[in-house]
Amino acid sequence: MGKIIAVAQQKGGAGKTMLASQLAVAFAETASVAVLDIDPQASLTIWAKLRSTAAKAGHKITAANTAGWRLTTELEKLAAAHDIVLIDTPPVIDTDNRRAIRASHLVLIPLNPSPPDLWAAEGTLKMAAEEKRKVALVFNRAPASSKLRKRLEAEIAARRIRLLETALANRAGYANAFAEGLGVTEAGPTTIAAEEVRSLAAAIQNLLT
Numbered sequence: 001m002g003k004i005i006a007v008a009q010q011k012g013g014a015g016k017t018m019l020a021s022q023l024a025v026a027f028a029e030t031a032s033v034a035v036l037d038i039d040p041q042a043s044l045t046i047w048a049k050l051r052s053t054a055a056k057a058g059h060k061i062t063a064a065n066t067a068g069w070r071l072t073t074e075l076e077k078l079a080a081a082h083d084i085v086l087i088d089t090p091p092v093i094d095t096d097n098r099r100a101i102r103a104s105h106l107v108l109i110p111l112n113p114s115p116p117d118l119w120a121a122e123g124t125l126k127m128a129a130e131e132k133r134k135v136a137l138v139f140n141r142a143p144a145s146s147k148l149r150k151r152l153e154a155e156i157a158a159r160r161i162r163l164l165e166t167a168l169a170n171r172a173g174y175a176n177a178f179a180e181g182l183g184v185t186e187a188g189p190t191t192i193a194a195e196e197v198r199s200l201a202a203a204i205q206n207l208l209t
């Protein structure tokens, strides 16, 4: 049985879809990976379609999209056939998000390192707590150091919420790779972005074992 990671954050545009795609490609270097898109915006599904004809796309990633009552059985099927399943969720708190969180081993919450993004994550944090799921916050579009980032790190530590040490910076490479159906580890395997994503994937793998 594979491990299921729900990428969730009530706040729109925090980087859920980008993170799901980048991690899927990084994990696929050493594991069999599936992505499940439960967002009606279907960005990850479009990414997967682009990927199917992208010359630089390395390892195969299974892509599925579903919603509603089928979601849980679809997840069971994907987890039975893959080492890792990443779920990209819409920026809401609803029944499907709860289904995804309930089925997951880890809830990954991307956020910009600024307080309103943590406030916006409260609904997702509450749902993960209700479902007794392991949670990890990950800073996205993060400056290397800033007053706000430090303040937020202190607040997160005080609340004893797990924050992954590796953060993703704001880099055009992420958006560019996504637009090609790729991950940065494929589009530019020796870039700093690729290093960030590999380091993040390793930290997440540690949490799953």
Ligand SMILES: Nc1ncnc2c1ncn2[C@@H]1O[C@H](COP(=O)(O)OP(=O)(O)OP(=O)(O)O)[C@@H](O)[C@H]1O
Pocket: 011, 012, 013, 014, 015, 016, 017, 018, 019, 039, 041, 043, 089, 090, 091, 140, 141, 142, 168, 169, 170, 171, 172, 174, 175, 178
């Ligand atoms: N680290 C980053 N560097 C540069 N661009 C980024 C980064 N993270 C995300 N983006 C860009 O920001 C936009 C929003 O990201 P994304 O679509 O992943 O957010 P989301 O949380 O999935 O949004 P939604 O809530 O609408 O589903 C996209 O255009 C994406 O390419």
Ligand SMILES: [Mg+2]
Pocket: 016, 017, 018, 039, 043, 088, 089, 090
């Ligand atoms: Mg999205």
